[in-house]
Amino acid sequence: MKTLAIDGASIAYFDTGAPSAGAPTALLVHGFPLSHAMWRRQIDGLRETARVIAPDLRGFGESTLGDWPGAEASLDRYADDLAALLAEIEPAGSVTLAGFSMGGYIALAMQRLHADRFDRLALVDTRAAADADAARATRLKMAEGVGEWGSARVAAIMRPNLFAAGTDEAVVQETVEVISATDPAAIAAAQRAMASRPDSTPLLPSIDKPTLVLTGAEDAITPPEEARETAASITGARFVEVPAAGHMAPVEQPDAVTDALRELLAS
Ligand code: MLT
Numbered sequence: 001m002k003t004l005a006i007d008g009a010s011i012a013y014f015d016t017g018a019p020s021a022g023a024p025t026a027l028l029v030h031g032f033p034l035s036h037a038m039w040r041r042q043i044d045g046l047r048e049t050a051r052v053i054a055p056d057l058r059g060f061g062e063s064t065l066g067d068w069p070g071a072e073a074s075l076d077r078y079a080d081d082l083a084a085l086l087a088e089i090e091p092a093g094s095v096t097l098a099g100f101s102m103g104g105y106i107a108l109a110m111q112r113l114h115a116d117r118f119d120r121l122a123l124v125d126t127r128a129a130a131d132a133d134a135a136r137a138t139r140l141k142m143a144e145g146v147g148e149w150g151s152a153r154v155a156a157i158m159r160p161n162l163f164a165a166g167t168d169e170a171v172v173q174e175t176v177e178v179i180s181a182t183d184p185a186a187i188a189a190a191q192r193a194m195a196s197r198p199d200s201t202p203l204l205p206s207i208d209k210p211t212l213v214l215t216g217a218e219d220a221i222t223p224p225e226e227a228r229e230t231a232a233s234i235t236g237a238r239f240v241e242v243p244a245a246g247h248m249a250p251v252e253q254p255d256a257v258t259d260a261l262r263e264l265l266a267s
Contacts, residue, residue: 001036001062006084009066012036013055013085017047024265025091027118028054029082029103031125032190033154033182034175035061038100041254042261050265051092055085057106059186073192075102079109086117096265098122098212100250101222102190108200111207120264122212124257125247127222128230130199143191146184154187155179164218164246171251204233211237212264214257216245238264 001012014036017023026046028039036043036054043052057078059065068077086095097118099107104126110118131139146154155176163172213231215224224241231239240260245252 001056003062004085004088006081007066007068009058009068009081010064011055011058011081011085012062013053014043015051015053015089016043017049017051019049019051022093023050024093025051025053025089025095026261026265027082027086027095027097028052029097029099029106030054030057030060031101031103032194033060033151033187034178035182037061037178038175038248038251042250042258045254045258046262046265049262050096053085053089055082057081057103057190059183059189065183065186065189069189069192073189073196075106075109075193075197076113077193078106079113082106082110083114083117086114094119096120096122096261098124098261099126100124101126101247102194105194105197105200108203109197112200112203118209120210120267121207122214122261122264123227123230124214125216125219125222125227125249127226128200128204128233129226130197131195136195139191139195143188143195146187146191149184151182151184151187152180154182161220162247164216164244164252166244167246167248167252175248175251201233204230205235207234207237210264210267212240212260213237214240214242214249214260216247216249216252217241217243218246219249221247
């Protein structure tokens with residue numbers, strides 16, 4: 001992986017694909033509390049036709065947290081990091097930004113702050129709304145406790161909601177291991193940032209980019225009904241519901257997700 005120093009942190013990112021000049025770039029943004037590894041199969045599937053950039057967000061995977069969050073934990077920090085990364089890599093063609101779950105919240109922050117940096121948008125197993133009070137309180141409780149509990153407990157808490165019934169245990173274990181290896185400080189920072197995120201629903205009608213809204217048919221965290229409403233609020237957005245997938249659609253049904261992203265990149 002390459003690294004980029006941004007504002008006190010080292011941001012690691014995968015940069016692959018050797019397509020023709022002017023080929024599109026796909027920027028794949030992972031969810032919580034994961035790493036670029038969740039996109040492994042999409043990276044393999046897209047690299048023939050696109051340059052694929054898959055970062056570890058600040059504090060996750062091989063990236064460091066720096067001195068963030070300090071006084072203010074906001075998803076805008078990750079969005080600013082992604083904008084700096086795009087400036088660094090100088091994409092030759094169009095840029096497709098794909099955000100999974102927390103990565104989708106960050107993609108919407110990108111739309112608010114750095115809309116000129118990308119041309120197409122994929123919102124994968126995510127939502128536009130802010131947290132309800134109870135969800136916010138649960139996040140802040142985890143942010144307070146995770147230093148003591150350890151990340152393996154976070155994996156155990158999250159696991160029942162991540163996958164469709166019948167998902168292969170090896171696939172589940174892959175994700176559990178990534179969560180368990182995540183720095184508790186990164187988990188705390190991300191939870192605080194997600195808890196403070198604004199409602200992005202009013203932003204949706206202003207999105208004027210080709211957009212894909214994709215969700216697992218059995219997603220228990222960001223349910224299809226909500227994703228369908230998100231798609232309906234964005235002019236011309238394509239809605240894809242992936243059968244036999246829960247929240248982790250990109251790892252549960254990798255080919256279906258890769259195909260939908262490939263179509264968006266070519267649109
Ligand atoms: C994720 O997968 O990124 C998280 O489930 C998002 C969240 O906690 O809202």
